[in-house]
Amino acid sequence: MKIPYRYILRTSASLLLAGLSVFPVFAQEDPVPSVAAFDPAYVNWYNLDPVQDKVQGTGVNRAYKELLGNKKPKKTIVVAVIDSGIDIFHEDLKGRIWVNKKEVAGNGQDDDQNGYVDDVHGWGFLGNAQGENIRYETYEYVRLLRKLAPVYQHVNAISEVPLAQQPEYKTYLRSKQTYEKELAKHQQTKETLAAFEQVLNQVQDVLAAHLKTKDFTVQDVQKISTPDENVMKARAWYLGRFNQGLTVEAFQKYKEYTDTFLEKHLNLAFNPRTVIADNPEVISDTKYGNNDVAGPRPTHGTPVSGLIAGLRGNNLGIDGIAENVQIMALRAVPEGDEYDKDIALAIRYAVDNGAHIINMSFGKGFSPQKAFVDEAVKYAESKNVLLVHAAGNEASNNDQVPHFPTRVLGDGAQIRSWIEVGATSRTLGKDLVAPFSNYGKQTVDLFAPGVDIVSLAPGNKYAKMDGTSFSTPVVSGVAALVWSYYPELTASELKEVLLKSVVVYPKETALSPASETEARKKVKLSDLSVTGGFVNAYNALLLAEKQVNQKKAKS
Template sequence: MNIPIRKIQRTSASLLLAGFSVFPALAQDDPAPSVAAFDQTLVNWHNLDPVQDQIQGTGVNRAYKELLTNKKPKKTVVVAVIDSGIDITHEDLKGKIWTNQKEIAGNGQDDDQNGYVDDVHGWGFLGNAQGENIRYETYEYVRLLRKLAPTYQNISSIKEVPLAQQPEYKTYLLTKQTYEKELAKYQQTQQTLAAFEKVLIQVQNVLASHLKTKEYTLQDVQRISTPDQNVMNARAWLLEKYSRGLTVESFLKYKEHTDTFLEKHLNLEFNPRAIIADNPESITDTKYGNSDVVGPRPTHGTPVSGLIAGLRGNNLGIDGIAEDVQIMALRAVPEGDERDKDIALAIRYAVDNGANIINMSFGKTFSPQKSFVDEAVKYAESKNVLLVHAAGNEATDNDKVTHYPTRVLNDGSQIKTWIEVGASSRMLGKDLVGVFSNYGKQTVDLFAPGVNIVSLAPENKYAKMDGTSFSSPVVSGVAALVWSHYPELTAAELKEVLLKSATVYPKEMALYPNLESETRKKAKFSDLSSTGGIVNAYNALLLAEKMVKQKNSKS
């Protein structure tokens, strides 16, 4: 079989133009049974100290060694993780999962009368009483477009719309524009991948025929030497792709990722909410969900929880940040956009059932029931709960592009117990800011390790990952560590401690993400968040000690 060289070059060029000559890494790499599978310089780097270790971590190990050796925590801190689900049986979370002592497991009764049956370790807001669960969801703009299109799709001018409905019409236009842009992008990607796959199969067949086996290795391909130019073309093509970081496995994973976007996230006909049978636009319709806190997709909530509470010093897996901590599992984030109602109810559940900190590693670009979330976060603030939120991975300036949920309420006021977190990397220099991380001088408070992070994966495995999703629990973990030793602090004071004690880099220049151009721009790291710093546990504990002494002297 001849493989036209021009076709190979043309397909490769279209892949380059599509932006995935090396296929983009998804949230995390394939899990491994042990952290020994990873570059050991990456394991637990988030705990290292910028001064002693010259790694831009959080100073957690230094804090334990120099400040906490003979100090016992005064309080067990409960951190609610609102996420995709958590593998609560993971070996590195043993003894760290919150248990509702007032509930009797498996008896089908709401023993504590809190409105949730058998909520022993938390609650799943993505399922029904029969145990059916949602894994995939559409994006919020798809849901909005589906709802608004019947009313506005035949209108050609805003002048035709009554004044009271004009804001809704503008939302319709924006969702339609966003949907059409994303749909076109993923359809083009799917077509390019199909063309690439056609060539890939041809190449594989040629090499298999030459090697007389389909089970060949990369080394087998490298050793090929033959006067048959067709075979050598196939060899060169495959080796060039591997040199760019592409493997057959990564290609197939990205192809599946693209298909999922089109079949689930961007599908106007897809409505998984039907299994719950609630009204997502009614905050009083609360009789839904189940006690399954693991769910069909614990791949995101498990590493988040591991960074906060992974067992320290057990020679197993990673070292989490806080020792005297319990993880409350709240499953409310599907693959796709979460519902405002689920998030609002999860926040209220966390507050009412004793959570001190709520970690929120999720976000989206539209929030039609924002008022539900506003009321919930105001309630959390009033109950002295700290809210920690990931800034997002869209490579945008959050000062210009709103990323929901947000501490800014519809009435313009702000939640004072909210921390917004961007993602940073191990080393100083141009790559200090994660290439994907959102930022914002006014809207992002600080950065935390979120690049090349090793944490837990379901089924007693471990994985390497990137994302502000993993920076947020680093801050939640540091907050829990500090609060367990200084429970006298209010949530607002704890936030002040974390922000004022961050490691600052006033002269450090870094490249920051820029969607308007393919090249990243250079800026002072101090201009990308309000503190210009990275969270630091060692400094935070010192400042907390000082603040508590000052409080005590005044009382």
């Protein structure tokens, strides 16, 4: 996917050099020990209200102040976060992590006999009993190509393939096409970066010789004034790149990202699944994983959890959305594409262990074991569990481009307790809809804050980030808030409340997200999602009160 959920890169400042038309910056900035490091306008903006604060947040603060001051929540809502891992000891999640009270911590026994040993706070599906964990994975199309190429690589036409195998052959062709496109793109990027680095090194050498130190700053370069033409050219080039968004640190991160993509995500020979030693195509092969819910990469699940459940009003860090909530930690999303089997088992674990809401900030373009996930989400729906899923960050139309998992089952039926979420920014206008966000008039239900979001980072730190990965927990948090006060609602009724209570701007237009093949264009918000609106906790609580009273009157 163009902008994966796993803190990869988003396109921003222009860098017109050596064929590199845009220079990307990381979707998560380097973590800091305090939110004081951020512009105050970004901290907790998702809690603000479009009417009172003139910021396109969710009205959470207004709801607490005007609607919930004299009310007590009726139920603690458990939100299962299926993600990369969570720092459950973060200072802003204290007391908010789910505890399996039927399990005795650290005794090496499966006390509750649910198939998972010492699963006190959840489970990690990306490791083994010896404590070894997977961080990096290939993309699904790479795994498909590795499996199917020996079967179909010498086929010249679909007519040569038996009818029963033709769907698989088409999958092979699509995975091969995607692989070759991504491989060529990242190989070209690597070559471009190498050429750019050569120029950068030459410029740095010239400046270092003039300044008589290699540890110079931008401010040092700005002060240079000399008749030496070469030094002034180097100065102009260096400052020009800096003004376009380049720092040496960001460049090195981009290089590392590109190398990782080629060496891990696109490497046909890379197969870390051997650590787990299971068969990912057999759903009954469940004897794997461990109780390490943080794992080697808690950098994604931690901010997701913070938006849902970060402690409010403690003058520390951020304010999460829901108060009477607990986070169940399920680690199933590597840096690369998740396996369908891991997701299916994580969903079933969440349902069987009491989760009310499942947050799913991940996605991919291929789903070879979709039937596993279909059965799991059907099971979740049957147990009155709400599923909240990120629409994706490829700036694509989900009505036209496959994006998994999906509420649409193999037989065409749809899960009624599923919400698909796109991302928005703080202010009205052309950039209201995030330029990276997926959309879809039939497939994306609503939008929520997902640009310039400040949330938690591992190790009691904080960071600013973008992505539908973060608009999704905003919706999960609002859902948990509403459900904690109105547990009489079913999951599908809660979804209906959230969708019917969105803030809409019938006359407002925005620029559509921009993909690799389609430029941004002016569109109506109603053309980008089912509701054409943005989640709002204040409105949702008002409607929930009305709906519950109507239910009581009928009973």
